[in-house]
Each structure stands twice: as structure tokens, then as C-alpha cells.
Amino acid sequence: MKISRSFLFFAVFTVILGYLGCTQQPVSLSTPQPDLNSETKPQKTYEDLIVGFAQLGAESEWRVANTVSIKETAEQLGVELRFLDAQQKQDNQIEAVRKLIIQKVDIIGISPIVETGWEEVFQEAKDAGIPIILVDRRATVPEDLYISYLGSDFLEEGRKSARIMAELVNGKANIVELVGTIDSAPANDRYIGFREVLKDYPEMQIIDSQSGDFTRARGKEVMAVFLRNYGNKITAVYAHNDDMALGAIEAIEEYGLNPGVDIKIVSVDAARGAFEAMIAGKLNATVECNPLLGPQFFELALKVVNGLPTPKWVPSIEGIFFPEDASKILPTRKY
Ligand code: GZL
Numbered sequence: 204m205k206i207s208r209s210f211l212f213f214a215v216f217t218v219i220l221g222y223l224g225c226t227q228q229p230v231s232l233s234t235p236q237p238d239l240n241s242e243t244k245p246q247k248t249y250e251d252l253i254v255g256f257a258q259l260g261a262e263s264e265w266r267v268a269n270t271v272s273i274k275e276t277a278e279q280l281g282v283e284l285r286f287l288d289a290q291q292k293q294d295n296q297i298e299a300v301r302k303l304i305i306q307k308v309d310i311i312g313i314s315p316i317v318e319t320g321w322e323e324v325f326q327e328a329k330d331a332g333i334p335i336i337l338v339d340r341r342a343t344v345p346e347d348l349y350i351s352y353l354g355s356d357f358l359e360e361g362r363k364s365a366r367i368m369a370e371l372v373n374g375k376a377n378i379v380e381l382v383g384t385i386d387s388a389p390a391n392d393r394y395i396g397f398r399e400v401l402k403d404y405p406e407m408q409i410i411d412s413q414s415g416d417f418t419r420a421r422g423k424e425v426m427a428v429f430l431r432n433y434g435n436k437i438t439a440v441y442a443h444n445d446d447m448a449l450g451a452i453e454a455i456e457e458y459g460l461n462p463g464v465d466i467k468i469v470s471v472d473a474a475r476g477a478f479e480a481m482i483a484g485k486l487n488a489t490v491e492c493n494p495l496l497g498p499q500f501f502e503l504a505l506k507v508v509n510g511l512p513t514p515k516w517v518p519s520i521e522g523i524f525f526p527e528d529a530s531k532i533l534p535t536r537k538y
Pocket of ligand 1: 262263264265266339340355389417443444445446471472492
């Protein structure tokens with residue numbers, strides 16, 4: 204039987220293809236595949252990176268620690284950081300994003316002071332080809348306007364606070380609530396999460412709820428008004444952060460009651476001041492909200508700039524702390 208040359212060529216070609224096919228690593232669908240662009244785009248290193256960060260302010264121990272973490276990590280990694288502080292004004296923060304766009308940074312990190320009002324400026328960043336990572340606080344924008352959210356589960360922090368409070372007061376309390384910055388993601392979700400659990404405790408009532416804007420001074424002012432209006436009727440305080448709880452402690456003492464004893468107090472953040480107050484018997488529990496996001500942020504930023512896939516939400520890891528552990532743990536705390 205005469206074998207044509209073309210058949211022979213086809214047969215040999217098929218064998219070669221078959222060999223090459225079985226020597227390739229099988230492509231597992233579960234292995235995240237780098238974005239095709241990353242193979243064509245030159246891969247940046249930390250030293251090549253220019254990162255913009257629009258911080259909201261310096262309103263609390265938590266925020267100060269968050270800023271230190273971002274700046275120290277940039278220094279350690281050799282990243283060029285363009286850091287702008289909005290001094291707790293949304294207009295300043297929007298302006299900061301616009302400045303970073305003009306400077307053509309590789310990527311922008313932002314902790315939005317409030318959830319709303321970001322769509323226009325985030326769209327400007329997207330149009331300029333600059334990705335945005337939400338750090339700490341979320342924004343209510345279409346998901347295509349930011350790459351990832353790196354931060355806590357504020358709803359769960361509210362639920363944890365209510366569960367601890369229920370234990371402390373044996374399911375019966377008149378609670379006053381010190382709310383964080385109005386319209387901020389942590390304030391909105393800590394408010395909701397706390398009430399989700401409180402539904403199971405009909406004898407735990409929130410008799411008043413006002414914003415202390417996450418600051419110690421406002422927390423003290425608002426607590427003093429609560430005490431003037433309700434006096435000894437108050438048996439518990441739920442503070443959305445430690446700074447407001449420390450202000451409330453001052454107001455309670457000036458009113459002549461014992462914070463942590465006459466009035467049980469639960470707050471959020473687990474900052475140094477909270478540990479000191481627990482050691483002094485003036486605070487009953489603090490739910491951790493981790494501000495040390497620098498390492499995770501820059502790792503995420505480099506992946507994004509290099510076109511690698513990243514999760515839409517990178518949750519931070521947090522615990523709960525009580526007075527009996529405070530002395531042992533305080534020396535280990537970084538904020
Ligand atoms: C929470 C953070 C909050 C802290 C406050 O992630 O945004 O802002 O709980 C801080 O202390 O002011």
C-alpha cells in the first residue's frame with residue numbers, strides 16, 4: 204500500500220502534537236490564572252511602585268495606628284507613598300483623590316470617611332486607569348469602581364458587642380449607644396449588627412443613641428447629656444469605638460458613678476487605652492478591629508498593579524478582649 208507523503212507528514216505532526224500536549228502541566232481550573240495582561244505587562248516590584256493613599260483623618264487611636272502601619276510598611280518595602288490626610292472632611296478626601304490622579308500614581312488606597320458621595324471621583328480614577336483599593340471603610344459605589352475592599356466585618360463586630368453585653372447584664376439593661384461618624388460604614392454596620400442580636404433579649408432596651416463621631420471629646424459630651432437626661436436609669440453603654448468609651452468613662456466618673464461597675468461598658472477597636480481602662484476596672488470588654496492593615500494593603504496593591512487576580516473582599520482577622528486578660532496582653536499590643 205503506497206503511503207502518500209502528505210499522510211506521512213500529517214501522521215508525524217499528530218504524534219508530535221500529542222507528545223507536547225501530555226507534557227504540559229494540566230491547567231487546573233481552581234488555580235487562579237494570572238491575567239493575560241500580566242504576561243505582557245512588565246511586572247513591577249515594590250521599589251517600582253508609586254502608591255497614593257487618601258486617609259480620612261486622625262480622629263482616634265485606631266486611625267493613628269492605621270496611618271503608622273501604612274507609612275511604616277511603605278518605608279520597609281521601599282514603596283513611594285503619596286499620603287494625604289483629609290482631616291475628617293469628605294471634600295478634602297475627594298480633592299486628595301483628584302490630586303493623586305493628576306500625579307498618575309499606580310494605584311490609590313482610600314478609607315472613605317462616609318459610605319456615600321464617591322461615584323464621580325472613583326469614575327475619574329477608573330477613566331484615568333488608576334485602580335482603587337478600599338482600606339478599612341467601604342463605599343457605596345458600583346463594584347466596578349474599586350478592585351478590592353480590605354477591612355473588617357463591622358456587622359459581626361456589632362453582633363459580638365451585643366452578645367458580650369447580654370452576658371454582662373444577664374439579659375437585662377437600659378443601654379445608651381455612642382454611635383461613630385454618621386454615614387460611615389463602621390457606624391452603620393455596628394448599629395445594625397448590635398440590634399440584630401438584641402432582638403433575642405426583650406429586656407435589653409436602647410434608651411438613647413447619639414453620634415460621638417468616633418472621638419473621645421464628643422463621646423464625653425454626649426455621655427454627659429445622657430447622664431443628665433437619664434441618670435441612674437442607665438445601666439450599660441455600647442460605644443462604637445474605644446475613644447468614645449474613654450470619654451464616656453470620664454463623664455460617668457464626673458457624674459459620681461463607677462464606670463464598669465454601676466454602668467457596664469462594651470466598645471470596639473481594642474486600642475491600648477481600652478486595655479488600660481479594663482485593667483483599671485472601668486471597661487468591661489473591647490471587640491478588636493485591626494488597624495494594622497499596611498502589610499496586607501501593599502501586598503494587594505502590588506498584585507493589582509501586576510494584573511494578578513484578587514478577592515473583592517480581604518477580611519481582617521480580629522478577636523475579643525476582657526479585663527482578666529488585659530494585663531498580660533497589653534505589653535504585646537502594637538496600637
Ligand atoms: C473601623 C474604623 C473606625 C474605628 C474608629 O474600621 O474605621 O474609625 O473603629 C476609627 O476608632 O475612628
